[in-house]
Amino acid sequence: MEKLTGLKKIKTAVFISGKGSNLKNIIRFSKIKKSPISINVIISNTNKARGLNFANQSKISKKIFDYKNVNFAENQILKFLKKKKIKFICLAGFMKILSKGFIKKFDGKIINIHPSLLPKYKGLDTHNRAIKNKEKFAGCTVHYVTAKLDSGKIILQKKIKITSKDNPKTLAKKVLKQEHKLYPAAIKKIFY
Structure with missing residues (x-):
């Protein structure tokens, strides 16, 4: 880029x-x-x-x-x-x-945001899968898009703690808040 x-x-x-x-x-x-x-x-x-x-x-x-x-x-x-x-x-x-x-x-000019700490939990239903597997952390990833689903080079990630009170809905909300910070930061990282 x-x-x-x-x-x-x-x-x-x-x-x-x-x-x-x-x-x-x-x-x-x-x-x-x-x-x-x-x-x-x-x-x-x-x-x-x-x-x-x-x-x-x-x-x-x-x-x-x-x-x-x-x-x-x-x-x-x-x-x-x-x-x-x-x-x-x-x-x-x-x-x-x-x-x-x-x-x-x-x-190399397409990026995506995914609601998990890739390479874990590619595809859908990420929060539910993370909770079911008793993960300690969830998060989001901005990555380059390749022909393989959610497999491109990682640009930035943000990790958050999964608490015992979290369910897929509350976790999704917490992760989304981080996505909003991460996406602009990743775009800046690419171009500056």
Whole structure:
């Protein structure tokens, strides 16, 4: 990833599928002067993603792609990103797995946040699995996206203690709070 020079911010797309709390946080971060990125596009695979409201509130261009045919959807997304001159992608609760071909086109320029201390608990249901296995710690990881699920090079991690009072819901809340700090810190680490 090239380091940032001058004041030109990197044109970024954020991919979401859900309520978009990380998206909201990244938008806020992108607006500060020292942020290396600008959010130019928000992409979703569903018009039911509540996070799309943040696109409206922030007057950011948004586009929904139908994933019935993955190849077609990804080709449309790539054309759209090229047209918008997007150079960097942040996945923030995007519930589709990107193909090897798509990832190759954005080589090393796609990052994701995952609610576990990778390489532990890849995929879904991370908090429940961590509690069931009597883990002492949970956390979140920002990593580069590769063709293997949640397996790319780790950029930053944040560890938090699991208490005896925690259940998957309370743990998810605690981890999400850390995600909101970790994602901007990881973006800064990449570009500065």
